[in-house]
Amino acid sequence: MGFTIEKKVALVTGANRGIGKTIVETLLAAGASKVYVGVRKLDSADELVAAHGAKVVPVRIDMEDADSIKSAAHKANDVSLVINNAGVYQGGNPLDSDFIESTQYQLNVNAYGQVRMAQAFAPVLKAHGGGAFVQINSVASLRSFPGFAAYCASKAAAYSITQALHLQLTEQGTQVLSVHPGPIRTDMSAQAGLDEVAEPASVVADGIIAALAAGDYHLFPDSLAKQYYEQYQPFATNIVEAITDEV
Template sequence: MGKGYDITGKVALVTGANRGIGRQIVETFIDKGAAKVYAAVRAPASADALTQAYGDKVVPVHIDLVDTESIWEAAQSASDVQVVVNNAGVLKMSRPLDPQAIDSIKYEMKINVYGLIYMAQAFAGLLARNGGGAFVQLNSVASLKCFEDFSTYSASKAAAYSITQALRELLREQGTAVLSVHPGPIDTDMGEAAGTTEVAESPVLVAEGIVSALKAGDFHLFPDSFAKQIGAAYRDFAQQVVEAELMGGG
């Protein structure tokens, strides 16, 4: 467990902010006292509903995780950001034996993994200059357990989780808190595509969980009922291996 981080009065940036979990994070951050949130989206007009609801507390900014230049330009325009939430991600319903499996995993890796790395590269130095802050990565329970119907997505999230662990160690040196978020079935468009609507829970659990986990100084967050079951089983390994000082790390 690290030092707690309070978002009250802070400036945040959230990717994929126009719908689902991302939109809820924007709304919850503002409701919980964030000074301003950059709504990072591929099409700035898709954030109009947020700007209408929250005025100048929400600032749309263009980020497309496949467009590296857009990420670096956003880092320049959002120069006062203190909290980065990399929420944007994609899912393909692909199994390893499907003909499209390779195309699916290439696409998912490009967004879910390469996009994460580019975001970290673009914003890490900025967070350091602004006092350390926090970097939040939306992973998934699928990063720990592969689900066969979307196994290429699971593989990409496992890779993203691995990168998130490295970021925890690297960014600790500059005083940046890193949080790895592992939701289960959540009521979003992506959840509907994955066929989890019947058991899905509210994205509010994810957004409010992020605020609480940052304040507590946690590295892992399992926000919903299904995620908590996996988190409980994973807890010992996480504490004794992932969060432990091994081979000179930590």
């Protein structure tokens, strides 16, 4: 299984800045015929629309609002590629008084938001021959850190859900790609104090196109992520990906 971008219709959440915006621009450069940009405020996509015209179509998507996602799926009923990039970051360690509330919020966006997207768009992808569903996870899904524990917990949950979706969506011919970046130069990396080691968002966008074409399930796109994958690969290959072969 492999998925190519040329002449395909895509949707990207969290598309108005950072990794999402770079993914949109990279998809269009690779020949996508149209990209729906999922944003909470439609006018936040004005810059992309001005640059690319009718090839960019803003749709309102709030990851905490299931109705907005269902409405977007109804409007974007011609997509064959969904890239769920939207997410939130808050610091916090388990001894903080607001840790549970912060974790609940990040789970609702980063993990449950993925479920809402999959439930709404799986039928659309199936109707277009299967297509592909891409989930932006993180190396934080593999290891927790003090000060980032709430975020790491939400990303670990999102990765676990991605594995289950991989099994289910494979049955309808949908390729699933789980993307695990390390520090990428965005507002989020600046908030986390990681800009000095962050790499450009293009490594994620270019990596997605290559991984989809190759039919891969995991993508660890940047230098730090690749170091994680060197250690994680035996488990990923023999446990996570091997289970899919039994579907």
